[in-house]
Amino acid sequence: MIYGTVAASSAEGAVLVHSVRVGERTFRKGRTLDAGDVQALVEARIEAVVVIRYEAGDVPEDEAARRLAEPLVGPGVAADGAFTGRVNLRARHAGVLRLDQAAIDAVNHLDEALTIGTLEDYAPVAEGQLIATIKIIPFAAPAAALEAAVARLRESPSPFRVASFRGISAFLIQTTLPTVKESVLDKTAAITKERLVQVGGRLLGEQRCAHTAEAVAAAVAEAPSVDVLLIAGASAITDRRDVLPAGIEAAGGVVEHFGMPVDPGNLLLFAKKDGRPVVGLPGCARSPKLNGFDWVLQRLGAGLEVDRRQIMAMGVGGLLAEIPTRPQPREIAPPPDRPQVAVLVLAAGQSRRMGRLNKLVQPLGTKPMVAFPVDAALASKASEVVVVTGHAPRDVETALAGRTLRFVHNPRFDEGLSTSLQAGIKALGPHLDGAIVCLGDMPRITAQHLDRLIDAFEPEAGHSLVVPTVDGKRGNPVLWGRRHFQAIQDLAGDVGARHLIGQNESELVEVPMADDAALIDIDTQDALERARSDER
Structure with a gap:
């Protein structure tokens, strides 16, 4: 790459290294400057x-x-879509x-x-969780290095895989002593059940x-035939000849390993009987806090091999007791860290420029106009789809019948667009991180457009504000x-x-789109007829 400072008048075709404020607009870093951009820079007296x-x-x-x-x-x-030189990998x-x-x-x-x-x-990992990120250090990569990396990766299976939880079954044996309260045993059973649920088991x-x-x-x-047998002793295992290992061996089992380099969890016992794992639980397993048993259970739950060598290799990173940020078992499969985004489809307008017609329910090809952005939202990565109605709500609801979505009615729709926005935002739950505001009269918006916005969020x-652009011009929908x-x-x-976009330029991400769908809405009868002609 050639890097340097150039006259704005000669920057056509170059890529901006730093964001530049141009009048009321901001040209973000990474933007490839076209002739119109150069003219805007010159007119803004940026030399x-x-x-x-x-x-x-x-x-x-x-x-x-x-x-x-790819490999x-x-x-x-x-894999998510590529954006700003980054591709995120997620668990399916x-x-x-x-x-x-x-x-x-x-x-x-390399x-x-x-x-x-x-x-x-x-x-x-949980479904949808970020597991890796591929980032190209701006703004390009050498082709030779890239080709070498891809070739090397293709020589072997992918270095990433997610072993899915298989729904293992388990049975719990607890030993008792007069000093152990029933409430302690009940709590141990409840915590063990919850641990199994978190790895997809029962x-x-x-x-x-x-x-x-x-x-x-x-x-x-x-004990019944299950995938894993769990034994919680009334007192801790202190030796291979102690009560639990002696009992396992007397029943025909084989103790494979006692102890592990994980704290808490040091006194875990791992055995086999009839080819199935038998785990003697460390005392800390009565607590919901993360311990070495969780690591063993996670692997068993995913069908991964567990043996003495695997256990002995857990020491690096195995000091858990002094790490306050470690999750408890209810978070073993943490919630997806992909931001949770809803799509608000605004379908409350009165279509004044269409005369007496409610444009949103007019047929366009095989379905009503409003169904296009709604179906795109339902097919996207969005967590939820909410349709805001106002004028002729029953017509809109009928046009969208049979779809998994939520309707929110705006009784103040005749007071303006802002009231519909507010009705939709107010209806969103606290678990959502953001919302794509999509107009109901944009039939060319697809799930791919929406997913590109979500990937950039x-x-x-x-980066809390995401806008699609077409040849540098901002469009809709906006996240x-x-x-x-x-x-x-x-x-x-x-x-x-x-x-509000102009007031928050520092948090804005512009996402270039390959077509002009983000600029096309249908406001007139002529525009509707043209769209119908395109659909034929």
């Missing part, structure tokens, strides 16, 4: 800009990120992440422009017996982060929230 120009052998950052991500998508893994289902660290390290050592960051190996039952080797042996022998990184909801609630009259 020079810092840019890069691609050279032969440079691969633009989005293309490079996408190409590097990284393994079983149980999905809940389970345990497995990594080939050597393969990932090899790519990270060239400083190519980076892959991941969660740790054996991390428990506790089929429980048996309590005396704290003797003979009683344990009888309970093990009588990173409120924790300060608003939760922090902007109050400002929307404060709007008044027949105006949207467009002016």
Whole structure:
């Protein structure tokens, strides 16, 4: 790449290195300047800009990120779209992440422009959770390094896979002593059941017996056939010849390993009987706090091998007691960290420029106009779809019958667009991080358009406002982060929230679109007829 400061008048075709304020607009870094942009810079009396120009052998950052991500998508893994030189990998289902660290390290050592960051190996993950990010260090990657990385990755299976939780079954045996209260045993059973739920498993039952080797042996022998047998002793296991291991062996089991380099959890016992795992629980397993038993259970729940060598390898990272940020078992499968976004489809207007027709329910091809953006929202990554009605609400509800969505009625629809925005925002739950405000008269919006906005939405990184652009011109729909909801609630009259964008340029992400759907709405009969002609 060629990097440097150039006269604004000669910057056409170059890529901005830093964002530039141009009148009421902001040209974001990474923007490829066209002739119109250059004219705007000159008219704004901006004399020079810092840019890069691609050279032969440079691969633009989005293309490079996408190409590097392709061989990284393994079983149980999905890739987001490329944006600002980044592709995020996510878990397709809940389970345990497995990594080939050597393969990932090899790519990270090839060239400083190519980076892959991941969660740790054996991390428990939820469906949709971010597991890795591929980032091209701006603004391009050397083609030779990229091709070498892709070739190396394709030589072997993907270094990423998510082993899904298989729905294992378990049975719990608890031994008793006069000093152990029934309430303690009840709590242990409840916590164990919850642990199993978090790895997709189920506790089929429980048996309590005396704290003797003979009683344990009888309970093990009588236990139902399950995927894993769990035994919680009334006192901690202190030796391979103690009550629990002696009872397991008397029932025909084999103790494979006692102890583990994880704290809490040191006194875990791992055995096998008839080919199935038998786990003697450490005392800390009576608590919901994370401990070594959780690590073993997560792997068993995902069908991953657990043996003495696996347990002995858990020491690095195994000091859990002094890490206050470690989750408790109810968070073993943490909620997806992809921001939760709703789509608000505004369908409350009176279509004044269409005469007596309610344009939203007019047929366009095979379905009513409003069904196009609604179906796009339902097919997208959005968590929820809410349709705001106002004028002729029953007509809109009938046009969208049979779809999984929520209707919110705005009785003040005749007071202007702002009231519909506010009705929709007010109806959103506290779990949502943002909302895409989509107009009901934009039939060319697709799920792919909406997903590109969602992929670019990173409120924790300060990217709380996402706008589609077409050749540098901003369009709709717009994704608003939760922090902007109050400002929307404060709007008044027949105006949207467009002016709020200018007030929050520092948090704005512009997403270039490949077509002009973000600029097309249907306001007149002539526009409707043209759209119908296009549909034929």
